Amino acid sequence: MTTRIIGTGCYAPEHIVTNEDLTQFLDTSDEWIRERTGIHRRHIDTGEGTTAMAVKAAQRAIENANISPQSIDLIIVATSTADEIFPNTAAMVQKSIGNNHCTCYDLNAACSGFIYGLNTAHAFIKSGIVETALIVGSETMSKTVNWEDRSTCILFGDGAGAAVVTKDETGIESIVMGSDGSNGEIISCDGRIMENRWGKRPVKNSHMIMDGQEVFKFAVRKVPEAIKELLEQANIDADQIDHYLLHQANERILSSVAKRLHVSMERFPVNLSEYGNTSAASIPILLDEMNRKNILRRGEKMVLAGFGAGLTWGATLLTW
Numbered sequence: 500m501t502t503r504i505i506g507t508g509c510y511a512p513e514h515i516v517t518n519e520d521l522t523q524f525l526d527t528s529d530e531w532i533r534e535r536t537g538i539h540r541r542h543i544d545t546g547e548g549t550t551a552m553a554v555k556a557a558q559r560a561i562e563n564a565n566i567s568p569q570s571i572d573l574i575i576v577a578t579s580t581a582d583e584i585f586p587n588t589a590a591m592v593q594k595s596i597g598n599n600h601c602t603c604y605d606l607n608a609a610c611s612g613f614i615y616g617l618n619t620a621h622a623f624i625k626s627g628i629v630e631t632a633l634i635v636g637s638e639t640m641s642k643t644v645n646w647e648d649r650s651t652c653i654l655f656g657d658g659a660g661a662a663v664v665t666k667d668e669t670g671i672e673s674i675v676m677g678s679d680g681s682n683g684e685i686i687s688c689d690g691r692i693m694e695n696r697w698g699k700r701p702v703k704n705s706h707m708i709m710d711g712q713e714v715f716k717f718a719v720r721k722v723p724e725a726i727k728e729l730l731e732q733a734n735i736d737a738d739q740i741d742h743y744l745l746h747q748a749n750e751r752i753l754s755s756v757a758k759r760l761h762v763s764m765e766r767f768p769v770n771l772s773e774y775g776n777t778s779a780a781s782i783p784i785l786l787d788e789m790n791r792k793n794i795l796r797r798g799e800k801m802v803l804a805g806f807g808a809g810l811t812w813g814a815t816l817l818t819w
């Protein structure tokens with residue numbers, strides 16, 4: 500018995516900011532951004548927030564799965580940009596979809612969040628604790644970046660993606676997850692100020708700071724390593740995988756991973772041009788777009804893989 504994805508959904512805010520729009524207030528160019536990243540535009544939140552986007556993606560995934568919201572036993576929202584400290588985003592999604600009994604929590608593994616959520620739900624299902632779970636990745640990255648820092652703000656966008664999973668004979672075949680906190684400072688963003696009657700902890704970086712080249716090096720080393728481990732576990736070759744759905748951070752990272760695995764870039768779908776990097780939402784948005792375009796066929800093998808702040812990484816091999 501394993502875990503199968505039976506429904507997907509996504510949502511992105513209507514407001515679009517093109518590379519050209521960014522040149523109005525940043526010393527950058529459409530050409531630089533396209534060449535270095537593959538990004539043309541991104542959807543930016545104008546006030547809806549992480550929860551509202553998560554709800555829309557979740558509702559679409561539930562409709563796509565054709566299940567009753569009350570049959571969901573577990574909701575995990577992967578986010579590092581929750582609107583509120585509590586209640587957790589998952590509990591607010593639960594309320595909006597019409598479920599009043601399941602386990603709800605948020606999970607922060609930055610851009611690896613959706614994979615961490617999917618693999619965690621799989622562990623719950625495999626152990627018999629739950630049967631059906633909803634995993635959502637929802638992020639308002641636009642509130643974490645400094646819109647005057649051209650080396651980071653051009654990369655990110657907002658959005659949400661979701662998947663419903665349930666107990667089945669076919670589905671997830673192997674999982675890999677890991678973290679290395681020792682190098683965590685290469686991409687970080689402080690939380691809110693800590694201040695009480697007795698003391699104060701100052702905020703160092705109220706916006707994201709990133710050593711882009713170090714993150715790049717980490718991604719192109721760690722992602723192929725994690726995928727190789729995943730394939731070895733399932734005793735399957737890289738060229739037997741039909742689709743590699745990787746976290747959408749930079750097109751050059753994707754092509755470098757493809758090269759290291761000796762797999763054609765055609766098997767690496769890319770939607771970065773439309774959304775930029777939406778952190779935990781990027782993989783489920785891509786998955787939903789492929790699902791709705793009927794690109795995915797039953798029996799096809801897929802690898803989903805994420806990497807991000809922490810540093811964290813995770814991968815999932817499944818049969819669709």
Ligand code: ACO
Nearest residue numbers: 527528531535610649650653711712714715748749807808
């Ligand atoms: N427009 C124009 N020039 C720019 C811009 C910009 N937006 N940003 C930086 N530059 C300049 C720099 O100032 C530098 O100029 P200099 O040579 O005069 O000093 C030059 O371009 C080259 O800068 P690099 O940082 O070396 O550019 P690089 O080719 O490394 O690309 C990038 C930068 C796109 C950030 C790349 O390093 C990258 O994609 N890294 C991975 C980032 C990533 O994936 N982050 C997210 C993962 S984790 C998560 O998702 C939470």
